[in-house]
Each structure stands twice: as structure tokens, then as C-alpha cells.
Amino acid sequence: MHITNLISQYFGKFAKKEFPSFIQTAINNTYVKSLGLDMSEFRNPKYYKSLNDLFTRELAIQREIDTNEDSIVSPTDSLITECGNLDKDKLLQIKGMEYNVEELLTYHVSKENLAKVIDGSFMNFYLSPKDYHRYHAPCDFKVTKLIHVPGKLYPVNLKYLNKEIDLFCQNERVILECYDKDSNLFYMVFVGALNVGQMVFEFESAVETNVDTKEIKVYEYDNLNIKKAECLGYFKMGSTIAMIWEKDSIKLKKLTNKKVLFGTVINEK
Incomplete structure (x- = not known):
């Protein structure tokens, strides 16, 4: 097991421990104040x-979420670290650091589907530790496959994105293969990171992340339909989601280095 996984496991044990209420309140308040969390939409x-x-x-x-069926919304509160079009089968983790889409999505994605995303579009959503950690459906869609890929848990902050080659391909990740209302293919790739003890998916309880295994697991679905804005699950700390769309299926807004919230419209309608 890589050192990043061990660190994350130990942090996870601390994070899930329920201390006596007066101690836990002090821990929570310290965390909120030190990171400057905006709790206006949340409980005390x-x-x-x-x-x-x-x-x-x-x-x-x-x-309030835009109900227009042609709008695509951000699945998270996050910073857009990169977005644009793939260069054939290459996309960016950050400017100057490209990687291969097949390495990210793995050989468990069909050649036919890989061909569809060549020269397609992508957007990377980075969640810092201060962000809201739940992820939601960006539109109405159907999930046909979930691929869980064990891996390392390097940090995914800007410092590491700029220095660690193929970071998204090295880290543990969960890949959703999805189709929108017009049967256009897109992928949502949930990338684990340091101190992310778990990535949780509410529709698939069998997924266990940051455990001592190297086996890729694939789950397939015949009739799993998700409604726009529905909660898909959550990170147990900040991390990244990379979204990839098939060619000519979406026109993304230019949002690189912009902060978005869950519900922000990310496409040009």
C-alpha cells in the first residue's frame, strides 16, 4: 500500500471518531474558522x-437549479482548473500537463466509446477542503457502468497538478459511464486524493475506496436513471471530478480558473 493511502486511512479514522460533544464542537469550530468555511447554507x-x-x-x-433540459450544471462547488477540447486522445490535468484519456478511463471502456470522446470536451472540478463535498447530477442521465480503479492518493491541489505527471491516472478513481437525454455519451471521473478516506456513491453501496486491493471492479446497470441535481454521493474531503463529453455534444463556457457552485450552468445553451 502506498504511503498516501496509509496517511489517508489514519486521517479517516480520526475524522470519523465522535468525540464528547464539547470537544467535537471545539474541533468543528476550529476547522470552520481556520479554513474560512461559509456555513450560511448549512447547520451550525x-x-x-x-x-x-x-x-x-x-x-x-x-x-434553485436551472430546470431547462438543455442546461448542464456544475455537479459540485469547486474551482475549474482546466476545461476545453481534447487534442485527439489527450486532455489536460492543468496547463502544460497532458495525459491520455484511455489511461484515465481504462481498458474497461469499449473501443467504440473511446472513439466517441476523441476530440471531445472536458472540464476539471477541484474541490478544496473548504468546499461543500457532495456531488450531484449535472443533468438527467442514465448510468450504464461504474468502474472502480484502486490507486495512490496524491494530493490534487494546484501544486501537485503542476508537478506530478499523470496524477489523475495514478490516483484511485471511480468512473461513471453515462448517457444524456439525447443518448450522448459522457464520463464523470471521481478522483481520490490525500485524506479522502472514502468516495461514497448512494446508488452503489458495494463501492469501497481506499482499501488494500489492486483489483479493478466493474458494475453494470440496465435501468439506472438519475435526475438532474440528484445527490450522487460525496467525498470525505476535497478532491477532483473530471468530466468528459463525446465530440460535438456540448459547448462549454470558458470557466478555467473560475469558481463555480453546484447548480452553476457550465454550457452554452
């Missing part, structure tokens, strides 16, 4: 029984 920090509860907090005030 004293409500959360562990750091995990605070990390994975649900919205207490529901956001």
Missing part, C-alpha cells in the same frame, strides 16, 4: 458529530 457547526459529518454536510437550504 455544533450539530455535526464528527469531522466526517462536517465534511459531508448536506445543504440545509436548497438551491
